[in-house]
Amino acid sequence: MKVNESNVDRIIRVVVGIVLLYLGFGGVLGGVLAIVADIFGVIMLLTGAIGxxxxxxxxxxxxxKK
Known part of the structure; x- marks a missing residue:
């Protein structure tokens, strides 16, 4: 796996992941929508963390940038 995300991209992914996890686990969303938000939140956090x-x-x- 070769890094293919810029630092700005990684920061945005981590922030979006945190927001999605908050919406899902924080009780803001419910049911299936909360589960979907949690799944995408984890994916965004992982891809942002590893780049x-x-x-x-x-x-x-x-x-x-090349």
Whole structure:
């Protein structure tokens, strides 16, 4: 796995992941929507933390400056 996210991209992903987890676990959302928010929140946190997005690789995309 090669890093394919810029620092700005990673920060945005971590912030969005935290917000989604808050919405899901914090009781703001309920039912299936809360579960979906939690799943996407974890995915965003993980991809932001490691700097690798599998979808970017699939579409041959990167936010890193060359």
């Amino acid at each position: 690798f997005c599998p979808l970017y690789t699939l579409f041959k995309f990167s936010t890193l």
